[in-house]
Amino acid sequence: MEHTTPDVDTADAADTTDLYGRAVATIADSLAKAMQVDAATITENSRLFDELGLDSTTVLGLLMTIEEELGLEFDTDDLEQHHFETVGTLAALVREQADEQAAEQTGA
Amino acid sequence: MGETAGNFTGRLKAALTGTRDAELVFLGNFEVEDQWARGEPGLPRLTFGSGNVIVNRMDEFALLLAGKDDHVVLKGEPDADYLSHLEELGLDLPGMLVVERQDPGSTVTQDALEDQPVLRELGRLGARGGVLSAHGVGELEERLAERAGIPLAAPSAAVCKAVNSKIYSRRLATELGIRQSRGWTCASLAELDAAVEAARALLADGRRVALKDAFGVSGKGIEVVADERRLDRLHRMVLSRARKTGDDRVGLVVEEWVAKRADLNYQFTVGRDGRVHFDFVKEALTEGGVHLGHRIPARLTERQTAELTEVSRLLGGRLADDGYFGVVGVDAMVDPDGGLYPVVEINARHNMSTYQASIQESFIGSGSTALVRRYPLRLGAPLPFGTLRRALADLLFDPARGTGLLINNYATVNAAASTGKRAPGAGFDGRLHGIVVADSEDRLAALDEEVGRRLAAVAETTKRSAGSTAMGRQPSAAPSWLPARREPHIDTAPAPLQGAAEPQRTSPDPLGREERG
Numbered sequence: 001m002e003h004t005t006p007d008v009d010t011a012d013a014a015d016t017t018d019l020y021g022r023a024v025a026t027i028a029d030s031l032a033k034a035m036q037v038d039a040a041t042i043t044e045n046s047r048l049f050d051e052l053g054l055d056s057t058t059v060l061g062l063l064m065t066i067e068e069e070l071g072l073e074f075d076t077d078d079l080e081q082h083h084f085e086t087v088g089t090l091a092a093l094v095r096e097q098a099d100e101q102a103a104e105q106t107g108a
Numbered sequence: 109m110g111e112t113a114g115n116f117t118g119r120l121k122a123a124l125t126g127t128r129d130a131e132l133v134f135l136g137n138f139e140v141e142d143q144w145a146r147g148e149p150g151l152p153r154l155t156f157g158s159g160n161v162i163v164n165r166m167d168e169f170a171l172l173l174a175g176k177d178d179h180v181v182l183k184g185e186p187d188a189d190y191l192s193h194l195e196e197l198g199l200d201l202p203g204m205l206v207v208e209r210q211d212p213g214s215t216v217t218q219d220a221l222e223d224q225p226v227l228r229e230l231g232r233l234g235a236r237g238g239v240l241s242a243h244g245v246g247e248l249e250e251r252l253a254e255r256a257g258i259p260l261a262a263p264s265a266a267v268c269k270a271v272n273s274k275i276y277s278r279r280l281a282t283e284l285g286i287r288q289s290r291g292w293t294c295a296s297l298a299e300l301d302a303a304v305e306a307a308r309a310l311l312a313d314g315r316r317v318a319l320k321d322a323f324g325v326s327g328k329g330i331e332v333v334a335d336e337r338r339l340d341r342l343h344r345m346v347l348s349r350a351r352k353t354g355d356d357r358v359g360l361v362v363e364e365w366v367a368k369r370a371d372l373n374y375q376f377t378v379g380r381d382g383r384v385h386f387d388f389v390k391e392a393l394t395e396g397g398v399h400l401g402h403r404i405p406a407r408l409t410e411r412q413t414a415e416l417t418e419v420s421r422l423l424g425g426r427l428a429d430d431g432y433f434g435v436v437g438v439d440a441m442v443d444p445d446g447g448l449y450p451v452v453e454i455n456a457r458h459n460m461s462t463y464q465a466s467i468q469e470s471f472i473g474s475g476s477t478a479l480v481r482r483y484p485l486r487l488g489a490p491l492p493f494g495t496l497r498r499a500l501a502d503l504l505f506d507p508a509r510g511t512g513l514l515i516n517n518y519a520t521v522n523a524a525a526s527t528g529k530r531a532p533g534a535g536f537d538g539r540l541h542g543i544v545v546a547d548s549e550d551r552l553a554a555l556d557e558e559v560g561r562r563l564a565a566v567a568e569t570t571k572r573s574a575g576s577t578a579m580g581r582q583p584s585a586a587p588s589w590l591p592a593r594r595e596p597h598i599d600t601a602p603a604p605l606q607g608a609a610e611p612q613r614t615s616p617d618p619l620g621r622e623e624r625g
Contacts, residue, residue: 050534057328059154064341076152076345077352084154 023091044088116465123379124261131238136167143246150321165523167216169463176200183210187493234258244457281451291363303362322359368441376420384424402480485538488571499566517541
């Protein structure tokens with residue numbers, strides 16, 4: 001599956017619904033490549049550790065891929081286990097951190 | 109384990125205590141690195157998932173290291189049928205100190221610290237001369253020994269931690285003139301900045317670079333990068349955290365990710381008197397980048413073995429000078445031309461291989477070939493040893509024949525069954541550890557494959573009995589992603605074993621995953 005992520009510079013940062021969808025697509029795409037399965041079989045309810053095989057040695061690589069694809073930087077100190085339950089919870093974290101970064105930039 | 113098990117364990121006792129008949133209490137606190145890494149500024153640490161639940165039950169390995177007059181602290185009572193099986197093999201089992209209420213997410217040390225009867229018994233053993241031998245020593249093990257009133261047969265946690273840093277390994281190898289890949293130790297932000305610049309040149313030359321956490325568990329805490337963008341991103345992550353904490357210390361090693369033909373793991377023991385004994389060397393088997401296990405014996409020339417023995421003497425001498433005694437495992441590599449990288453990292457603690465030493469002496473003859481295996485399982489319900497035994501039947505090790513599968517830990521099979529966090533109908537991951545012994549390469553491969561096939565079948569029956577259906581894995585995912593990095597998944601077809609070790613995978617991986625034994 002090809003990446004369909006729009007160019008981050010032209011993406012509307014305020015459109016968080018869209019960002020959530022793009023995060024789901026990016027996560028599914030990355031994991032599908034790693035698992036050598038069709039990304040269409042991965043949904044936002046797919047469990048990252050139990051079903052998709054994410055583990056402590058691969059999670060950092062996934063986060064960096066998301067950063068590169070979506071043009072944001074995670075604050076790794078804020079990451080907690082519940083963010084990594086499913087594709088959807090991780091995508092929600094992406095949206096949350098993007099919102100925070102946008103707020104910081106606006107405030108600066 | 110009777111007389112047959114005496115050689116290695118006896119030598120270990122002599123090294124740790126000065127006498128071969130010391131009464132030891134073994135504590136299998138695997139992944140003690142987590143303690144050493146606490147507060148250390150390495151790579152961002154993201155340790156989630158149920159992995160630790162299985163790792164914590166690796167405590168049961170100690171059963172096969174301890175002699176019959178020794179003791180083992182355990183998180184849970186072993187499966188009674190498994191114990192009977194071990195006794196039928198002729199093993200004399202040690203005494204067992206089992207905690208009353210284990211927390212699956214805790215190490216055996218943490219559980220023991222909360223268990224008054226175990227603390228009392230440890231104190232009683234300590235009072236009559238018993239000593240505690242941990243997998244590795246961190247502050248928790250020191251606390252346990254102190255609280256229970258039993259001496260630790262080890263140097264201090266501070267010494268153990270210091271000599272387990274990859275920065276220490278690299279500096280020591282440099283000082284002793286031992287061949288290493290190009291690399292740089294980074295104990296400060298300034299050193300990291302310089303290392304990143306140097307690494308940039310390697311990347312520009314088409315080479316790959318690894319950033320390694322100074323206190324990462326063997327094979328974890330490693331990020332391999334092939335381009336500057338990812339190198340800069342990791343650099344930024346470390347810098348960003350340093351800015352926030354105001355701490356300019358760093359705990360990383362940056363080095364070239366070199367081509368290799370095989371991974372090796374060797375072990376030596378440093379006595380309290382500073383004497384060094386080379387124990388053994390094993391070869392890590394991989395297939396297409398997938399770790400399959402260790403091969404016994406390693407396929408090395410006499411010259412290569414002699415080189416590792418000499419390196420052991422050098423390293424052991426320096427470790428003794430720095431106050432360390434006990435077991436030391438070292439990861440090494442063979443380059444594509446047969447040259448050695450004798451020190452990739454030093455693990456001054458027990459290693460997986462340590463726990464195999466006694467059974468290897470007892471059961472693996474000089475004409476045999478063995479493969480140390482981890483078979484991942486996906487289960488729908490707990491799998492009792494009796495059921496597994498019936499399923500494997502003729503494949504299990506037969507002392508008279510000298511071949512078959514030796515199961516050296518059963519607790520990891522059902523460890524994740526009781527975590528209470530599973531969704532209804534969801535299965536859980538387990539892992540069967542064993543050593544496949546055969547009298548030829550071909551028969552070894554066939555036996556390994558048949559064990560995998562039978563395990564897949566018996567795992568399937570647990571899903572039916574649990575009434576669960578799809579486990580969320582796609583048939584086309586075989587071998588699925590989690591174990592694919594290390595081993596084929598028994599939920600599906602096991603990968604056939606091929607003899608030769610493979611070079612590092614060269615195809616790009618979207619998550620930058622790498623494989624280590």
